[in-house]
Amino acid sequence: DVKVTQSSRYLVKRTGEKVFLECVQDMDHENMFWYRQDPGLGLRLIYFSYDVKMKEKGDIPEGYSVSREKKERFSLILESASTNQTSMYLCASSPRRQGLGGNQPQHFGDGTRLSIL
């Protein structure tokens, strides 16, 4: 079974702090994703990565950055945390689509509930 592990289930930080959220997957997947989930808004894509050292902006990248130095690890960084970044953060991974083959489902971690005070 695919295992996507997020380093913390709950995290409380202060406004202005630099915050790191870590995600590790054990299935050698090329694709990794960071989402935030808010009531009434659903899952929104922050950043994703197709390969090591590769990153692309999602729909709401402002205030965030990412790092992918190793294939199995994808980090989300809040450069200067603000109260409007209080949310549930979900990491996901999937294998890259091969040739004319179909996409594969994304597998999710358990999420990190981040509170910024």
Added chain:
Amino acid sequence: EDKVVQSPLSLVVHEGDTVTLNCSYEVTNFRSLLWYKQEKKAPTFLFMLTSSGIEKKSGRLSSILDKKELFSILNITATQTGDSAVYLCAVFQGGSEKLVFGKGMKLTVNP
């Protein structure tokens, strides 16, 4: 703008009821539609639908896709309290590894 719309957004039923969850989509170059179930933790994958009219089934859950009318339904028969969750619908577009998600539908099954 690409969008995925789920309805209803929340539903409360009694154990034993049958429920139908709806997901409609407007995306360029549709490729496939996925359903996930999210309890307190990670969304877990239920079904991926690519072809119209072919039902996918797993126990009491089933799903079907209509590519002409651009929607999918997820049916749950003989609901149990363990079916209480948020159900997420998402769509892959051709040429992309990204999913476009709906807002989710909260199902509550009361004993």
